[in-house]
Amino acid sequence: MTINAADRRSYALSLLRLVSGLVIFSYGTQKILRFPYVETVPPSFSLSWIAGVFELVLGFMLLIGFRARAAAFVLSGVMAFAYFLRHAPQSFFPAQNGGVSAILFCFIFLYIAAAGPGPLSIDEGWKRPSPRS
Numbered sequence: 001m002t003i004n005a006a007d008r009r010s011y012a013l014s015l016l017r018l019v020s021g022l023v024i025f026s027y028g029t030q031k032i033l034r035f036p037y038v039e040t041v042p043p044s045f046s047l048s049w050i051a052g053v054f055e056l057v058l059g060f061m062l063l064i065g066f067r068a069r070a071a072a073f074v075l076s077g078v079m080a081f082a083y084f085l086r087h088a089p090q091s092f093f094p095a096q097n098g099g100v101s102a103i104l105f106c107f108i109f110l111y112i113a114a115a116g117p118g119p120l121s122i123d124e125g126w127k128r129p130s131p132r133s
Contacts, residue, residue, distance in 0.1 A: 014065070014118030017072075020108050021062030024075060028056025047085070054078045062112070065121020069113050076109035 003011075029035050031042055031052025042048035054075065061071040079102050087099025094100045117123045 010119050012118075013112070013115055014120035016108065017062060017065060017068060017112050017117050017121065020105065020112070021059050021064075023059075024055050024105060025059030025063050028052050028054070028059050032056050051078055051082060062109075062117075065117040065123050065125075068117035068121055068123050072109040073113035076106050076113060079103070079106035079109060 026036075030038055031049060033056070034041055042052060055078070058071040058075050058078075062068055062075065083094075083099045083102040083106060087094070087097040087102060089097075091097040094103050
């Protein structure tokens with residue numbers, strides 16, 4: 001059995017969604033649930049804390065592929081907001097202002113919003129006809 005290029009690309013998209021969802025989810029668990037443990041967390045209802053709520057909830061949705069396009073689109077905006085609000089004022093260059101991950105996440109999430117979640121997702125599972133019908 002051979003896997004064609006289109007199948008490889010779609011499974012790679014699922015892997016990109018899964019890994020980026022897991023990483024952004026872990027940022028949310030750290031900010032909101034204090035896991036893994038950190039010395040300081042953002043104060044409740046601060047902008048950083050609110051971003052953590054988005055990362056926690058939408059990151060999990062992205063991880064499992066549930067309403068993945070919408071979750072990725074909103075997370076793309078959250079990452080753009082974080083970049084321009086926190087990192088860009090320090091320097092124009094991401095390598096100098098510490099915003100590399102924010103800008104990469106922004107465009108990864110934008111790509112997932114446009115391309116879809118890939119075949120290994122709840123969204124795609126709902127599209128497939130059940131074997132009993």
